Amino acid sequence: MLLGNRDDIVQYDNGYISKIPIFQFILLSCLVPLWAAAASLNDVLITQFKSVFALSDFASALVQSAFYSGYFLISIPASMVIRKTTYKTAILCGLGFYIAGCCLFFPASHMATYTMFLFAIFAIAIGLGFLETSVNTYSTMLGPQETATLRLNISQTFQPIGSISGILLGKYLIFQEGESMASQLAGMDAVQAAAYKMEMLQHTLEPYHAMIYVLLAIFALFAVTAYPKCKVKSASTEGIPSIGRTLSYLAKNTRFQRGIVAQFLYVGMQVAVWSFTIRLALHLDPSINERTAANYMVVSFIFFFVGKFVANFLMTKFSANRVLKIYALIGIVDILYTALVPGMTALYGAVLASFLFGPCWATIYARTLDAVEKKYTETAGAIIVMSIVGGAFVPAIQGYVSDVTGSMQLSFIINVLCFAFIGWYFHKEHKLETEDEEALVVANHNA
Template identity: 30%
Template sequence: MAGPAGQTAGIEATGGAPTRYGPALTLLASLFFMWGFITVINNTLLPHLRSVFELDYTQTTLIESVWFIAYFFASIPSARLIRRVGYQRAIVVGLLVMAGGALLMVPAAKVPSYGLVLTALFIIASGITLLQVAANPYVTVIGPPETGSSRLNLVQAFNSLGTTLAPLFAGYLILGRSKGGTAAVGTTLTAAERYADAQSVILPYVIVAVVLVLLAIVIARFPLPTIGQSTQRASQADRAGLSLWKHRNLVFGIPAIFIYLIAEIGVANLFINFVSQPDIANITREQASRYLALLWGGMMVGRFAGSYLMRRMPAEKVLAGFSIAAFVVMIVATFAQGPAAMWALILVGLCHSIMFPTIFSLGIRGLGPLTEEGAGLLIMAIAGGALVVVQGKLADMYGLQWSFLLTAACELYVLFYAVWGSRVTHPLPDERPVA
């Protein structure tokens, strides 16, 4: 490749990013790891809180709904903050907001207070929203547009590494140190035992808060490259004649993210309760958390594999194949019994692996100066995870296993997006970042 090495570096194998951006991508991968880790602690926290506060499935999934409602309310303010202070400072703010929310879990456990728990989780999720609005488009446009999906799947694999380790971390420190987590399903706890169980969330959230503050310090001191002008928010004058709604891939990508999140969050949050049932695996919730790690581990493997595949074939074709596989395994999980149902639900993690990063990168493809606004709308669509409460209601009405038919229906929309909805219309020019 012609030109001085400092200006036109070679392309790395890892997602097609220029070599000079390798350290930045490595650091950003740590962000993806942390927000994945913290999000999946919820999968262990929900069955724990169900026991502590004696909740039904609707009330339990409402906790996760509050988490994802934060994406709806925080996405647009996050995009505005990024415009005002820049990507790097916004990331630091996001990490500190998350740390503050994690520390709020301490008094929430001391009381204990269901309302205070919801408030703490909302604050943490708002910080994660800011990180998502900043980091996802940054990674997508930091290299050639044609390898954006591959690159985002690669760093999202580190997000999945965090989601794989989180159930083991929280299973040991929360469920493993609580009466409700180690007792047989259906055991009735006394008020004293439930109060003691509530205290088990303090240590893991203090550890998380400390790590987040340290990461914020590192990010604040690191020289991140700036994104090129054509992928930043356009001024009012520059936007004349430009419309987000002319881009089919974005218009159908927003509901694709929204609907996919219903599927991912529903499976993850109800997994422990599902596999611990006597007619499925008949194990304790603590033991079930170890199998949950396999579900998220499948997502990590799938994202590394997806990153490789997308350097050799179109991202939309890979997405179509994974969505068909996801539909098949969800049908098996709905109608099978015993270990077959459990392993089918575990396999859906592999099938879901590439969906979010691929839909996201396809959704902002060709947006040019509208990239930041489009990314904000796609991140806002993560609020679809709030509708997990609908699956909780279906589980209360018709049974937990039958509720997974909702998940199977969601996979079909992702297939539609891959086949037709992701096609780019009215593309605008992109520009690579500058050092």
């Protein structure tokens, strides 16, 4: 007997359903903090691996490249699984890969090679690619069409909870007390340093060990819970369009393409800022250790959480596109301050940026998905998730700039360019929205 069976819910031909199944929606939303925790743990691993493996800033950023490349590669296959089966099946596949990736950290810690850790992170990302491809679109479909964007924003509101949890797991289970790792290694001979690095690698296992048990429990709960299919029923004899036909349609959709670029740069910017905030704190204040520096990430994710609520409130009063355009303009000034102003206040600018990140992902996702016909939703949603690959490129570029210039702080200038495009994107969306409203007024007047 499956949990949550509902006989009073009507499935419409466009994929939406008549009522929101509350238990199923909450359980679905619980997946968001699970992938957010994995992503924020990467911010800890970058700092840990840089010292253990003596990496450059560019090489340490490959943690994010491995992570977000997994998203890119699996999104289309995940959408095909959804097309052939159900959203629930894809979610179970994602949880399975997530669990497998966490388990790979154990052999990686014994092999003590950076490449093996990157492989484990890549496996986790494969699972998360399945989850995001499924959950982001499914949450918009799991209820009436008129509240689709609101449901996605509500689901995404859970993300900072996972992000904070991941950072706290890293802070207390991976980072240790005492001087910073770099300071301790500076006073050791080769034998002591090798033993110390092996000890530090063992600490990376602890958060993933705890996460395996949580994931197994969530997997079991999903397996026994009934979910509506939320599949679009085509009125034509052609059925659901093929991947090739869908890609051909999307290749001609300028608004969709603009949204993909905006999401690519947004995710890249967010990941880059978060990847190097701990490193920036250690750079600006060498007297603190990694555990203390992690506090700035905790505050960043709190700001991220608050920023979502403030934006959601503002979007009930004003156009979402206008709100996000203003957020982007403030973001440009804020990141410029972080990159160019000397002293610890620059770090506060990096932390404040998280407040401005809050509403971007869900709003860009929903706006981009709105730009396509519903019969193309599954594949279009997967391609939007593929744009997460921005997180593989922008942090690596920022790391390279840091290595070349010798300034971690100046490297934040890369994110100014990202915020500028996002501001332009929402300006274009706001302009289209205004034109549509004016056209509607004229049509009503003529009627």
